[in-house]
Amino acid sequence: MSTDINTMPTVSRKNKGHNLLTLSDTYVAIDAETTGLDPQFDGIIELAAIRYVNGAATDQFQTLVNPEREISSFITELTGITNEMLASAPTINDVLPSFIDFVGDSVVLGHNVNFDVNFIYDAYIETCGTPFTNNFIDTMRFSRRLFPNMQHRLIDLIQKFDIGKNVEHRALGDAKQTATCYEYMKSYMNEKGISIDDIQPKGSHAYNSMAKDIHTSNTSFDETSPIFDRVFVFTGKLDRMPRRDAMQIVVDLGGKCGDKVTKATNYLVLGCNDYCKTIKDGKSDKQKKAEKLKLQGQDIEIITENVFYDMITP
Numbered sequence: 664m665s666t667d668i669n670t671m672p673t674v675s676r677k678n679k680g681h682n683l684l685t686l687s688d689t690y691v692a693i694d695a696e697t698t699g700l701d702p703q704f705d706g707i708i709e710l711a712a713i714r715y716v717n718g719a720a721t722d723q724f725q726t727l728v729n730p731e732r733e734i735s736s737f738i739t740e741l742t743g744i745t746n747e748m749l750a751s752a753p754t755i756n757d758v759l760p761s762f763i764d765f766v767g768d769s770v771v772l773g774h775n776v777n778f779d780v781n782f783i784y785d786a787y788i789e790t791c792g793t794p795f796t797n798n799f800i801d802t803m804r805f806s807r808r809l810f811p812n813m814q815h816r817l818i819d820l821i822q823k824f825d826i827g828k829n830v831e832h833r834a835l836g837d838a839k840q841t842a843t844c845y846e847y848m849k850s851y852m853n854e855k856g857i858s859i860d861d862i863q864p865k866g867s868h869a870y871n872s873m874a875k876d877i878h879t880s881n882t883s884f885d886e887t888s889p890i891f892d893r894v895f896v897f898t899g900k901l902d903r904m905p906r907r908d909a910m911q912i913v914v915d916l917g918g919k920c921g922d923k924v925t926k927a928t929n930y931l932v933l934g935c936n937d938y939c940k941t942i943k944d945g946k947s948d949k950q951k952k953a954e955k956l957k958l959q960g961q962d963i964e965i966i967t968e969n970v971f972y973d974m975i976t977p
Contacts, residue, residue, distance in 0.1 A: 676784050680798040682777065682887065683770065684808070686849055686859060688717050690800065691769040692842040694834040695779045696742050698734050701967040702785040706730030707755055708744055710762050711834035714769070718846055724765040725835045727752035737954055742832045759783075759790050772800045774817045774841045777889065781973060802841050804887055805848050808862040816962045820844045877910045877920055884917030889974045891917040894927050898949040899934020901968055906934075912975055924952045928963050932971045 692713045699705035711725040727744070729752040739745050762783075773779050776799050784795040806815045813819060821827040821840050824847045831837060852858070884891055895913045897906050897920075909932070910920040924931055931953040946954075953965050966974075 676781065676794065678794045678796045679784055680771075680780065680796050682804065683798050683800050684804060684859060684863065684887070685770075685800060686852070687770055687772075687800065688715075689769070690715055690772045690842075691766050692772045692838040692845075693766070693776070693779055693783075694773060694838040694841065695782050696744065696832065696834050697782055698730055698732070698738055699967075700778060700964060701970050702782045703969050704967065705782075706732065707782055707786060708734060708738070708742075708749060709834040710758060711838045712762060712765055712771075713835070713838050713842060714765075715772075715842055718849075720839075720842070722765075723835065724762060726758050726762075728758055729754050737958075740958060744833075755786050756790050759786055763787060763791075763795070766797060768797065770798050770800060772802065772842060772845055774802045774820075774837070774844070775889075776801045776803075777973075778970075800845070802845050802848070805845070805862075807886070807892075809848055809851065809857070814962050817841060817844070818960065819962075877907070877914050879911075879914045881915055881917070886917070888916055892919075893929040894919045894921055895930045895932060895971075896921045896924050896928050896949060896953075897932045897934065898947045901932075901934050903968065903972070909971070916975060924949045924956065924963075926956065926961055928953065928956075928961075930971075931963065931965045933965065933967050 692715060694711050695707050696709035697705050697707050707728045708730050709725075709727050711723070713723045714721050727749055729749045731754060733746050734744065734749065771780070780795065780797075780799055787793055787795045802817075802820065803815050806813075806820055810823070813823060816830075817837065817840060818830045821830065821844060824844060826840060826843050826847065830840065852862075886892075890913055895910070895918055897909060900906075901909055913920050921928055931949055933947075933950060950965060953963055956963050957965070
């Protein structure tokens, strides 16, 4: 029997903006580099925003952010940002009001941007007591609809669209590449005569490739969900439910589950015992393998239980 995700306690982000599947010529491309993927545990270490008017960049904002804690060697290796670089940087309290003023009420654009928006939302609530309510456009959502037979990381898009060979994992560079991908996809749709209505999810989609012993009777899925068509692996003990119930939710939403971290894994979900900030070398073998694969360029993210619940909650 499926678990009712609506009965689970989750982070409430009242008045958070909507994920739009739309074509726009005016927007602000954003990106945030962070110490990890959970806004409740992690902090922002770099923010960037670029304003686009009629598809052309007109202004930009960029700053490092001191998270007031040391960042891990994994984050340094991934981004090139060091503790020394952050030591003299302003804190999020200092820079966020300027960032919000720059963005204004514009629609924001990003790649897998829901994560960036959640960090900004939570930081703005903590800093100013005000929610970040801007609507947002996700280039990952666009690419999944336009090119269903490819991977959808930012690096996959820039290479397919001949925009670049590598992703910097730096906020300003990633924001620029994301906007270029969006403009490419807009042009592609125009050239092919594809409308927004054409790429809206329609009808029933059977989904038969489920993990062993975890099945669903659902035949229609929300393809805009971050769970759909993604492979999840869990490690450690979950606080809120048995692991099997979490796996059931994944397949009920059109995702897949695995028992081991492989190159096919998209998300490793860490139970509470695997995400203690006081532990320096207490990572599970699954987490160590996932970190290794991510540094090798695989399409895998390491998330906490809290982030997982954010993903499965509308």
